[in-house]
Amino acid sequence: MASPALLMRVVASAYSVAEKAATIVRNVMATGDLGIVEKELSSDEVSEELIEDGHCEEILKKACPAQYSGIKEEELVIWVDPLDGTKEYTEGLLDHVTVLIGIAYGGKAIAGVINQPYYNYEAGANAVLGRTIWGVLGIGAFGFQLTEAPAGKHIVVTTRSHSSALVNDCISALNPDSVIRVGGAGNKIIQLIEGKASAYVFASPGCKKWDTCAPEAILHAVGGKITDMHGNSFQYNKEVKHMNSAGVLATLRNYDYYASRIPNTVKQSLVP
Numbered sequence: 001m002a003s004p005a006l007l008m009r010v011v012a013s014a015y016s017v018a019e020k021a022a023t024i025v026r027n028v029m030a031t032g033d034l035g036i037v038e039k040e041l042s043s044d045e046v047s048e049e050l051i052e053d054g055h056c057e058e059i060l061k062k063a064c065p066a067q068y069s070g071i072k073e074e075e076l077v078i079w080v081d082p083l084d085g086t087k088e089y090t091e092g093l094l095d096h097v098t099v100l101i102g103i104a105y106g107g108k109a110i111a112g113v114i115n116q117p118y119y120n121y122e123a124g125a126n127a128v129l130g131r132t133i134w135g136v137l138g139i140g141a142f143g144f145q146l147t148e149a150p151a152g153k154h155i156v157v158t159t160r161s162h163s164s165a166l167v168n169d170c171i172s173a174l175n176p177d178s179v180i181r182v183g184g185a186g187n188k189i190i191q192l193i194e195g196k197a198s199a200y201v202f203a204s205p206g207c208k209k210w211d212t213c214a215p216e217a218i219l220h221a222v223g224g225k226i227t228d229m230h231g232n233s234f235q236y237n238k239e240v241k242h243m244n245s246a247g248v249l250a251t252l253r254n255y256d257y258y259a260s261r262i263p264n265t266v267k268q269s270l271v272p
Contacts, residue, residue: 068105102213113133201249205244207243209240229248246270
């Protein structure tokens with residue numbers, strides 16, 4: 001199969017899988033039962049289910065960009081993190097937790113799904129939990145309200161549980177107005193696209209390709225940018241090393257402002 005419909009089917013499947021994974025995450029927290037078994041659906045069944053439910057109706061109706069017309073199944077690489085923000089999950093910081101499914105083609109992140117299993121969990125006992133954010137490069141991103149950080153403010157979001165002297169030195173060099181420390185790479189990208197932070201800065205090895213693939217696709221779909229601390233793009237082909245060893249720098253807007261302020265000492269300490 002070699003048509004844009006293949007990518008749409010994979011995105012629809014990823015959306016459904018992420019929602020099912022979120023249900024499992026909530027059930028494990030509620031019951032402690034690790035023996036949950038979910039019925040597996042074929043791609044055809046998943047796509048039909050999503051179209052009927054209307055979750056991906058808008059994107060499925062749109063023409064897929066021409067650059068995806070020659071995609072073959074064996075050329076797609078899918079990076080999955082079933083529980084991003086594991087430490088926060090165990091500590092009850094449930095809004096930090098995400099399920100990430102990224103889709104790459106030609107080494108580039110082209111589509112992604114971020115599910116927040118506990119979105120809205122502080123709204124009360126009867127609140128409807130969870131939401132799914134998703135996007136395709138060249139089409140857009142959905143499931144949230146795109147918002148920019150306050151003009152003139154430099155708000156940095158960074159790691160909560162993997163801090164270091166290098167991370168803190170890098171943040172200090174940016175002279176931010178404020179710093180937000182949260183768990184999960186997916187959650188940090190959400191801070192950017194919802195206007196709560198101006199830049200995601202992590203001057204350390206630690207993030208893996210399954211942490212950044214889905215968030216990158218969504219961020220790029222709305223005009224943002226993510227690189228390592230040297231300004232290098234991440235590659236997502238199946239042979240690439242898993243570790244993002246030169247850190248992460250991401251913004252929705254004004255990438256050059258933050259990139260120009262990364263100290264050389266930080267860059268020298270992080271080998272791509």
